[in-house]
Amino acid sequence: MIKAVRGFKDILPEEIPYYRFIEEKIKGILENFGFREIRIPVLEHIEVFERSIGNTTDIVEKEMYTLKDKGGEILALRPEATAGIVRSLIENALHLKCPVLKFYFSGPMFRYERPQAGRLRQFHQFNVEVFGIKEASLDAEVVALLYIIFQELGIEKHINLEINHLGCKECRPIYKSLLINFLSSKKEKLCKDCKRRMERNPLRVLDCKNPECKEVTLQAPKICEHLCTECRRYFGETLDYLNILGIPYTINPMIVRGLDYYTGIVFEAISTEIGAQSAVAAGGRYDNLVEDMGGPPIPGIGFAIGEERAVMLLKKEKKVKEEDPRVFFAVLGEEAKRTMIPIVFKLRLKGIKCEMEHDCRKSLKSQMRKADKIKAKYAVITGEEEVKEGFTIVRNMESKEQFKVKIEELVRFFEEVER
Numbered sequence: 444m445i446k447a448v449r450g451f452k453d454i455l456p457e458e459i460p461y462y463r464f465i466e467e468k469i470k471g472i473l474e475n476f477g478f479r480e481i482r483i484p485v486l487e488h489i490e491v492f493e494r495s496i497g498n499t500t501d502i503v504e505k506e507m508y509t510l511k512d513k514g515g516e517i518l519a520l521r522p523e524a525t526a527g528i529v530r531s532l533i534e535n536a537l538h539l540k541c542p543v544l545k546f547y548f549s550g551p552m553f554r555y556e557r558p559q560a561g562r563l564r565q566f567h568q569f570n571v572e573v574f575g576i577k578e579a580s581l582d583a584e585v586v587a588l589l590y591i592i593f594q595e596l597g598i599e600k601h602i603n604l605e606i607n608h609l610g611c612k613e614c615r616p617i618y619k620s621l622l623i624n625f626l627s628s629k630k631e632k633l634c635k636d637c638k639r640r641m642e643r644n645p646l647r648v649l650d651c652k653n654p655e656c657k658e659v660t661l662q663a664p665k666i667c668e669h670l671c672t673e674c675r676r677y678f679g680e681t682l683d684y685l686n687i688l689g690i691p692y693t694i695n696p697m698i699v700r701g702l703d704y705y706t707g708i709v710f711e712a713i714s715t716e717i718g719a720q721s722a723v724a725a726g727g728r729y730d731n732l733v734e735d736m737g738g739p740p741i742p743g744i745g746f747a748i749g750e751e752r753a754v755m756l757l758k759k760e761k762k763v764k765e766e767d768p769r770v771f772f773a774v775l776g777e778e779a780k781r782t783m784i785p786i787v788f789k790l791r792l793k794g795i796k797c798e799m800e801h802d803c804r805k806s807l808k809s810q811m812r813k814a815d816k817i818k819a820k821y822a823v824i825t826g827e828e829e830v831k832e833g834f835t836i837v838r839n840m841e842s843k844e845q846f847k848v849k850i851e852e853l854v855r856f857f858e859e860v861e862r
């Protein structure tokens with residue numbers, strides 16, 4: 444038996460309604476907030492991610508799916524969407540065409556990580572990005588939007604919104620050296636990865652999952668206590684707007700995000716109910732990213748929601764399923780089938796979900812078992828005799844009530860009962 448690739452999962456029909464529910468709900472909210480959809484390719488040149496996410500991050504170093512195409516070019520399956528959206532913005536000069544640079548995007552992402560609950564190698568994200576505005580009120584709007592999405596999905600009580608500020612070009616380097624000094628004094632207690640990260644990317648030590656590293660970093664200097672005056676003002680103002688909007692949040696100085704491009708506000712929607720993978724959504728401000736990737740200096744902010752993780756939370760709250768077929772057509776014999784098939788089509792085109800048994804040699808009993816199994820509300824039973832008389836038998840599957848309906852009036856009959 445050929446199996447799916449490890450970490451790649453089928454989303455089966457029973458699960459699709461959860462994904463659709465989430466996607467349609469989020470799209471509806473985002474359109475009201477003035478966002479426009481963008482669709483970017485799955486494959487990008489590897490530089491797109493190296494230059495944005497950063498060469499020393501886990502994503503680029505260890506987790507990216509890369510391949511050499513037949514022309515010898517090194518390409519990568521996107522591990523996240525922001526970099527590709529920025530590439531598209533620059534390439535298409537979207538800042539000159541679009542009056543409002545608010546985009547949303549949804550699709551699969553790929554990371555070579557150890558698969559576990561809530562973590563797949565192909566996973567799905569819903570992305571939101573805003574470019575061209577740097578105002579605390581906008582940052583608050585974006586963070587609030589994330590909360591509102593969870594609220595509209597009915598799962599806000601399963602998440603905690605946590606915020607931090609990573610400083611700017613002025614104050615972050617000062618903090619970084621403070622942190623390096625601190626970590627150097629505790630070096631022997633850190634894990635192998637962190638010893639290596641310490642020099643190149645000390646902030647990453649703060650979100651190491653290793654319990655010993657966690658204990659060390661508990662005492663580490665906190666970035667939000669070492670912000671410059673301007674960053675402190677901006678952070679305070681953002682939190683103020685969140686208060687005005689009534690959005691609950693906690694400040695968590697340990698949130699640093701695993702990507703190099705973040706500057707300023709960073710935030711995560713955390714849940715303790717989805718296993719070791721606690722972030723259901725995450726994002727932040729990335730004011731240098733467009734310029735770093737070769738574009739004009741355009742600030743940006745955005746977030747991504749992990750759809751699989753949101754589905755896990757949604758399942759705790761409610762059952763989302765597709766609508767069952769309304770009518771099942773049991774046909775006994777060739778003549779019955781030929782008579783009923785155009786009626787089945789007519790009803791379907793009128794928006795009434797129907798199924799018909801294609802094997803008209805099957806017994807009535809086995810056809811009715813199928814009607815039960817698919818949870819049809821009505822069964823229409825037609826045999827040779829009925830066709831000859833111009834009538835058919837309609838059975839209400841719940842009440843077991845049966846009545847005769849003229850074949851030529853069947854469409855009108857269901858239009859009326861389904862109204």
Ligand SMILES: [Zn+2]
Pocket residue numbers: 610611612613614615670671672673674675
């Ligand atoms: Zn600063």
Ligand SMILES: [Zn+2]
Pocket residue numbers: 633634635636637648651652653656
């Ligand atoms: Zn560590």
